[in-house]
Amino acid sequence: MNRQVPKPPGIAEALLRWFCSEEVVETLLGDLYELHGKRTAALGKWRADIYFFMEVVDLFRPFAWKKKHNLITNYRMLFKLSLKIARRHFLKQKKFTLINIFGLTLGLSSFLLILFYVNHELSFDRFHVNSDQVFRVNCSFQDNAGNVTTLVNSPPALAPGIRGRFPELEKISRLRYTQNCLLSNEGVHFYEDRGYYADSVFLEILQFELLSGSPTTALVQPNSVVITEDMALKYFDDPAPLGETLLLNNTISLEVTGILANLPANSHLNFDFLISFPTYIVPEGYASDLSSWGWLGFLTYVKLQPNTDPEQFEAGLANYFEELNPDDPSPIRPIVQNMSDIYLGSVDMTDDLASHIRSGNRFSMKALMIVAILVLLIAGFNFSNLSQALSVNRSKSTGIRKVLGADGKSIVFQLVIESLLLTFFSLLLSIGFVYLVFPFVSRFANWEFYPGLIEIQKVVPVMIAAGIFIGILSSFYPALGFAKMNVVKSLKGTLKTETRSPLQFKNVLLTLQFAISISLICASLIIFKQINYLRNTDTGYTSENVVVIKTLPEDMSRFYKLYKDRLVQHSSVLQVSRSERVIGDPWPFSVIRNVDEGPEMNKRIFFNQVDYDYFTTMGVLMDSGRSFSKEYMNDSTQAIIVNQKAVGLLELENPIGEQVHFFELDGPRTIVGVVEDFNYTSLHQELGPAAIILPFIDLEYMYVRFHPGNPKNQIAILEDTWQQLTTGTPLEWKFMDADLESLYHSEEKLSSMIQAFSILAILLACLGLYGIVAFMVSKRIKEVGIRKVLGASVFSLYSLFIKTYIYQIMVATVVTLPLTHHLLNGWLENFAYHIRIPWWVYPTAALLLTLITLAAITFQILNAARVNPSRLIRQE
């Protein structure tokens, strides 16, 4: 026989080794090699190789397969053992178990709360039947300077105009905001401002639940009204007052033709009643009527045929708008927006009527979600760090388990089981906790919803997934450490956990926790500063001691002059005026151009209609020229006052006396005065050019400026004087400064939420650190004793322990700085007027965190450092 052994094909051998168990593979290969040698001699190398290969394939038989486990294991027993070990471990390490449960419960609770909130935000308007077929038509408008304004509103002629013109259009309906109106039923009367005039098909497009009445007929007849159940109880003390009569503004009687179930909290439309559209009469003095294609004062909802491409419909609509007015250089462009996108997707749009449309902010939602995840991660890191630190104490038992035949997998399994047990126990606790605190949190954060069964069903799977994720994530790394542990060393007790490497996993996690904490502190500081800035910025008007009064426009036109005359006789009343829009609400816009230019030079300008003495009442200063005055007869139709921005817009050097075309109304108007730029909306928007004219319609809002004094007396004066004039119509008033507070409500909400979570995150991080330091001190207690004997002072011992954490905080600050800076700048850019992030925020945050950290660990270290060293060293 050839002594030179011919080599069989390696790939076949590899294949055999892959599927074949180690016990049999050597015997089989031996036989195969021997046969291969003989076959090579007899048949030649090539055929021998083929035989070899076929034999290998033929060996794919059960007896040769790799066995999954060498040992016959009883899984149920093993699992029970795991549970038993876990329980013993938890009971033995009570302090650390409590820290873990506490941290995980807080983390999971905040995650759950935010999940409910996010679920609510995302659920908006999805309860409607066929909500994917329902759209709102918004209108966007661009002036020749390129300024784009998008309104959620549309013109009144749109709905009747395109009905039947587009095959994909199934139904279309308008809404007109009722604004403030007075409803009454036999002595029960209230001001109501949450209502719309609606076309008859409205309830067929948006199928709000009707308790009684028919969605197809309820809004057909003029003078019909559909009210919510709450309102039915409020006026009639009867949940189904079908056929009863409500009196609108003391003049028009409305028949109740339908009762709506109270609207769900996740509807962007928020109304109490709907009046049939034919009841609507355009108020006297308005420049437009219901056939207008330019009056953006309505809401239009359409229902399209199933499977229609909304973009195609939008393009068709845009064409139609252009055809209607081919000469208009700055046409209105319709934008079709799906129902499910309205709530979160309308941040950049304004409602020209300032009706009660709910609008959300995707940014806040995401910010809160991220913060909640960070808090959860911190709790997970705590578990990870503590289990790793505790692994030293368990090294002996782990060693013995290994000697007795536990493989790496079952050691990992043990820790993962412990972690999952803790996580799910905490999950149960957190569900109970959330159930308890939800009412408080929702009041604090101004949430309008309460999670029902459906919401809970949606959230529970996510929570379970989060629990599994955080449970496995936080136990996996320490478990691997356990599995890799050297058996001999762990049994001898010479295993060291403290390696000097700064990149140790535990240190990385601690640094990450510090980084998250610092980011959150920075975010809280900046958001707080920004809100303060918004509140304290010089707005150009004075809101203190001003009362805003809201009455019916009809009452206002009837009684205003008399009321004003009587009020100013009081010594405490400084000035009285009125306007169409209050400060803080979006102002409507129109177009303006110099008198010698053509319509193609129209520029966008915001405007307000006000009465005499407006600027003195509001404390707005004149830059030049004069205010409106009764001495000039033509002021009401021919005068206009603009702000400084508008002067820039019109490129005028000496604005006083210049003539402009405004609103395409009447003839040209003369600029009689220029006011300083005052902030008439919120500081989210950049202050735009504004024009102010005397009113051509009835105004709704009245302002009374008092001398500083007792608010109660001030209100008494207003009420008494009003009652002397009228017969029982109520007066609605509010203090302007208090009202303006609500402008930045959503920011304050976000701010307080983020602050709460920051505190929570820092608390959790400190808790984890407390645990680790407690452990470190106990492990190094002998070292402390020896150092003391050798003359170390308490302070030097102290610094020995804390210096790692100080370094880590410094590293964390540097690491987190760019990202935090970027994110915060992104948020600030939401505001036209915002602070610059001052440099000292970051060091302050780091310092703050250092102090909190030291506070958490100092006590334990000093306790250990002050003990008599002889006691420490004797301890064995």
Added chain:
Amino acid sequence: MAKLGAFEELVLLSVGCLGDGAYGVAIKELLRKKCKRNPSVGALHSALYRLEDKGMLKSWEGGATSARGGRRKKFYMLTAYGIKALEEAHQIRAVLSKNVPGLNLAFNE
């Protein structure tokens, strides 16, 4: 007594014939020469493992040769139980064969 397949019986007999030299390749060659069988390595070893499981064979590891790439041979020998099984199988055949008319049971080497 556990069931014994025809091929298993042949393998048992071969192991018995080979005495101290009964390992995979040797058994395979014997089966080829004397029994006109050419089992694959897989078929043979699967039978060997099965018989070992049944307790009819026992095995030990032998010396390595270079022809086997330095691997040890796995030798087999019959257990008492294995011998009993063979006897029983033979008994059954003998009884049945005797009752078959015209069957020539003459034995020639």
